[in-house]
Amino acid sequence: MEEAVPLKKENGKTVMVALFQSQENIVGEVVIEPIHGKKVEHNGIKIELLGQIELYFDRGNFYDFTSLVRELDVPGELYERKTYPFEFSTVEMPYESYNGVNVRLRYILKVTISRNYVSNIVEYQDFVVRNYTPPPSINNSIKVVDKLIRKDIFPLKLNYTSMEVGIEDCLHIEFEYSKSKYHLKDVIVGKIYFLLVRIKLKNMELEIRRRESTGSGPNTYVETETLAKFELMDGAPVRDGPGISLTRATSNAFAGESIPIRLFLSPYELTPTYRNINNKFSVKYYLNLVLVDEEDRRYFKQQEITVYRLLESS
């Protein structure tokens, strides 16, 4: 075993388990030692490598997307401690281990000692798979221009819907993130430009939201979690009096206020983006820019980002 990583078990305890990635050889030994002085009769011993997806709304049913078997012993009797080496060569493990809200993807090694008349002896060992990707060749910046924000930002409270028109003339911002794809230890860098501010903003936050969807068709379950709330701005570049437009183009020293964004992803427990894993589930990440005004009305704009696990070249 090369590396151990923590894994949260169903009972809430964290244990250290082996870490693999796809195409690796999974090599090991199974040691069986009967209780002293007793013999164990069996109909054969096998080890299986299973990749399973478990949907919580369908608890108990596992979808094995990978299943490999190695026979360790022919039927016979065991008198004493015996060691069986095993090897699964270049195992295809396309999906990463994942422990979500409504879904779990796990890899296990399952050793079965088959017996007649009495129940089989079964032992499981979890391991974790992580797959690395090289940096994407295309990684465009995300740029949201004013038209979008004007149309899309609206107060969450329904009774403010009527203000939508008003907002068009009140708030005019532009923002951009330097990339659309981020690795897990990446930094989100960007800028927000305030072009027209006539509402009294209190602050602005950047949220990282995870959207996990499971199932398909009418049985689709969507769960959204906010993993990070990161304050970007305290107060707002408000200019007094109506009609003062802050355009980035003018040379006016007061115009074109820009607020920097720099958010380190490392403190947050992110996973890579998973798209349609075995037709069972997807995990997607979004950056949600939230503006809060002095009356606590919230205006937001959400952008999807892709998260990947960077293959470190070293």
Add this chain to the structure above:
Amino acid sequence: MIADGVEDEEKWLAAGIAGLQQNAFYMHRALDSNNLRDALKYSAQMLSELRTSRLSPHKYYELYMRAFDELRKLEMFFKEETRRGCSIIDLYELVQHAGNILPRLYLLCTVGCVYIKTKEAPAKDVLKDLVEMCRGIQHPVRGLFLRSYLAQVSRDKLPDIGSEYEGDADSVVDAVEFVLQNFTEMNKLCYTACQSFILLADPELRLAVGLSGLQGPAREKEKREKERSELRDLVGKNLHVLGQIEGVDLDMYKDTVLPRVLEQVVNCKDELAQYYLMDCIIQVFPDEYHLQTLDVLLGAFPQLQPTVDIKTVLSRLMERLSNYAASSADVLPEFLQVEAFSKLNNAIGKVIEAQPDMPTLGVITLYSSLLTFTLHVHPERLDYADQVLGACVKKLSGKGKLQDNKATKQIVALLSAPLEKYNDIVTALKLSNYPRMMEYLDSETNKVMATVIIQSIMKNKTRISTADRVEALFELIKGLIKDLDGSPDDEVDEDDFKEEQNSVARLIQMLYNDDPEEMFKIICTVRKHILAGGPKRLPFTVPPLVYSSLKLVRQLQSQEENPFGEEESTTPKKIFQLLNQTVETLSNVPAPELALQLYLQCAEAANDCDLEPVAYEFFTQAYILYEEEISDSRAQVTAIHLIIGTLQRMHVFGVENRDTLTHKATGYSAKLLKKPDQCRAVYACSHLFWVDDQDNIKDGERVLLCLKRALRIANAAQQMSNAARGSTGSVTLFVEILNKYLYFYEKGNPQINVAAIQSLIELITTEMQSETSTPDPAADAFFASTLRYIEFQKQKGGAVGEKYEPIKV
């Protein structure tokens, strides 16, 4: 309601401090146990107290200062951490994980400083990052304090020239860029803060202000103004930092610093802030830079808000430049090179145009500063000074006399400046606009100004030596010389008036030229002016003029030996004629005693010039005055003694004239009202007949007559006294007469003999012992000392002793 607001604020501050201290305590514990994670956690929580919106800037500052102190400890810890091997880059990232922006940025600035110190990254990059990241705080007060923190902690870490953080070429540019950017941002925040100031205060206050309209209670307004100025101080600190960056040379200042700073100042559009920042610029940067960038700097003034107190700022600028010019003569060519004067002059013109509401006071203040400037920088360019005055006159024209007290004071200051500078009114007299300027003063101030001018002349002992200048000078001080139209006479304080006229009198004495021709012209000029002064002034102004003229007479007299003497047009005769007319004017006042005195002075001068008719004429005038004008008995006594004294010294008169005059004088003496006065005048007349150094006037007989007459009068006086009061009164008169006897006896008057003296002594002794006499210690002492004198003379021996020997005491 407001009181509640203030109380609440105190409460919030106390709560903030408590929260801050609690977290600081946990932070210290984490620092002590080298627990970085906890240290970051608690420091962030501690800094969260600064996120409050409930405190006014003043109270917020208190909280901020406490956090500031705690952050110093944290900084030390970070330093140690890096020494222990913790990567500063990791640390720099780690603090940025904080979810709340304000604590995050305070921590970032703190770590950033350590980062610069480790020199693992160029200072400029770290600073640039910090100043950029701080944009996240747009809340005006919180932003201002954060940026002020940044400015504070970074000021010793700028990549300045000579600094250990100096990077590769042009790193000063980065340092300047950093400070400028921070300044720009703070300026914007400050602007917002000032604009929305009411909203920053607590809700109670907001309500209170809302209720009472925008002005708010005066106390609240004052409080807000104070807090605004405190905020501006935070902004201004950046300019101080800029001023301290060694590497800012003139070119950089000219090309980068000044334009950027001015752009901010112009854009901030807040009158108080603009005033404050302009003042900061002027105070912070070297004079030399100001001089070389005068165009740019002055160009900004007309762009400021019309209500900005530009005059003060500009005045300070000119004051600084003036001092700079005064500091060393080497810098003067620079002033010429950049044409500082014309630039300032233009700028002032433009500012006045741009601010039509500027009060006259402001206008005058500006010109006054400009004048001071040009006097310091171009003392030789009188035309500049005149130009300034001219411009000022132009601005004032059409406004009539100034009513504003302060403005007139300022004009006085303006007009005094050249006097102080040149120490010489003569120079000021060359300024054609000078008198025009004075037109704008009310008569009261005009007088003040005139007094200032005179004092200047006195102080510097300036000699005004040509008639033209005298003419100009009197034009300037005409407020003192004559009643200006419409001046309310009755308001003038008697003492002040005397003071003023005395100073004019002193001034007249200062007008002098060695050349009699010119001096005569001066006298004529002065005469022309003072005669216009009216009866109240003449008693003050005529005497100095008369004495001045007499001085000229004496001068001519002493020069008489020179060959041109006869050809000169200025002759004593001519002067005397003038004098006669001058003194005559006093009769209109009327001031007969004074006139009489002056006539006698003139007579004496004429005597010295051997001009008998002239002297006689003066005496005649004096006698006429005595007869016709002087009726007060006391004045008569004084006058008669003056007449006698003067007449005694006259040697120019022939026997006939002298007799006439002497006779008259004796007659006047005998006609005085009081007996003692009569007595004294009569024995004084005895001297008219006995002049020591003139052998032709030694008429012993008439001397004796006079003395005898005096004795008779003294006797009569005693009897009168006896009749009226029952006591004979003092023997003083007798003793006085005895002294006269002794005098003439000693001088060898044959008519005065021992017997006469002896009997007089006896008379006095008897009188003193008589029962009816009033004891008079003064008279007794006088008599005793007279007797002692006789004894003394006896003991001298020789001719004198012999002479006194027969007198028995």
